[in-house]
Amino acid sequence: MAPSRALPRLPSRSHFFTPTRFSTRRFFSSTPPPAGADISARSRLQKFNDRLPRFLRRYTTPLLGAPTTHITSFLVLHEFTAVAPLFALFAVFHYSGWMPTLTSGEGGAFNEAVQRFGKWMTKKGWVDSEDAEAAKTASATGVNGDNSQLVTEQKGVKLVFEFAAAYAVTKALLPLRIVASVWATPWFARVFIGPLGRRMGRILRKRST
Template identity: 30%
Template sequence: MTSQLPSSKSKFGPYKQALSALSQRTRTPLPSLILSFGILHELTAIAPIAGFFFAARGLGVGEGVIRALAPQTSAEGERGFAAQFRESWVAQRFRKWMVEGEARAERVGRRYGWLGYEKGSIPSVPLPGEQAKHHAEAVMTGRIAGDVANAVVAYALTKALLPVRIGLSMYLAPPFSRTFVQPVTSAFIRIFRRKSS
């Protein structure tokens, strides 16, 4: 007799049931499985961002991608595939991710002194609403340059890989749990038991 989770009416009910089924099928404790998924999900975000950033920097394509996805602002307009692509759902989604990426790149750059920002510097547009407008305007006009453009492209491409990252994290979570999380957890438990006795 398998136990059914009573939370099937809640928003997360299907996810809890899927994770419980995966836990039972792989004989992996549910907390360890969740922790493994979380770690792998973060690793599958950091590695692509770094890889895409250095690839964009090495190829010098960051600024070109930003300009290619920026909406056409000239009065005469553009025709053909490029115009259709700029107005497509894919390009709009990428622009949204690039706005998020520009905000994150600025925050990280100012905090650590990376991407051409001075460490600890204060943003030029302090109000949150105005700052979001500033980031959107920078992306929409294609006025992002250098390493910031490379970071924005890397962020957007990593966001586009989200379904692949989730699938890979789910697939690798049980073996990662058995080979890393459970042994580390057991070692910590043994250390704390020795200290308490």
């Protein structure tokens, strides 16, 4: 009689029900990047990561060892989450006639944005230099949002304030934007960046032959 073979050992129930903590490392490989990786994109991510507050680096640091497609995807998504809310909020403030009254913590970003957008919109010819200076003076004196009679009287000042308020709110949403960009990075790399890179590679190979 042939000797009986031992049955394979089945894993215990605890193997299937072991709880795991959420971590961004499950999305990104910690192995070194492949040869020929895009050094420019990796360098941009490193500089961006160094500027982030410590509590946000836990989400972005694992990306430093991820494939280049993931790094590119994150950078694209981060830019999109900065530009799209900026113009969306500006449209809301402009067409609704309402703007938030910014707190003292947000005032620094608001005042900075008033100066930046005032100069930019003056160069574009959207507002006069007098309106840009009036907006700068008003923000320096603590006037902002819908509490300013100056904003309702001068359209150019109102335009600058609307862009500045949209910028301040978008900047305040940075933690949410970072988390959303990291979460969507693998999907965006798989659906858009990867196929686009392969297509561009085939085009370049055809041109070189």
